[in-house]
Amino acid sequence: xxxxxxxxxxxxxxxxxxxxxxxxxxxxxxxxxxxxxxxxxxxxxxxxxxxxxxxxxxxxxxxxxxxxxxxxxxxxxxxxxxx
Numbered sequence: 001x002x003x004x005x006x007x008x009x010x011x012x013x014x015x016x017x018x019x020x021x022x023x024x025x026x027x028x029x030x031x032x033x034x035x036x037x038x039x040x041x042x043x044x045x046x047x048x049x050x051x052x053x054x055x056x057x058x059x060x061x062x063x064x065x066x067x068x069x070x071x072x073x074x075x076x077x078x079x080x081x082x083x
Contacts, residue, residue, distance in 0.1 A: 010073050020059070024060065036068065048077060
């Protein structure tokens with residue numbers, strides 16, 4: 001697996017429905033408070049899909065960034081190996 005870190009526009013990140021259903025607002029609130037003090041410590045993981053990026057990992061980090069009014073989010077591009 002190859003990972004490349006970039007900064008993405010939050011609006012360009014698509015969250016699959018199944019992933020959205022796992023959202024815990026208390027977790028988002030706690031992460032947002034932590035981000036205000038320490039900054040975002042771990043980028044989200046996405047995979048390119050045409051003009052957008054599909055969220056693989058980091059739903060609560062993404063939502064915490066939104067809650068803080070951020071327009072961008074640090075992300076790692078994940079490319080699965082082809083078999």
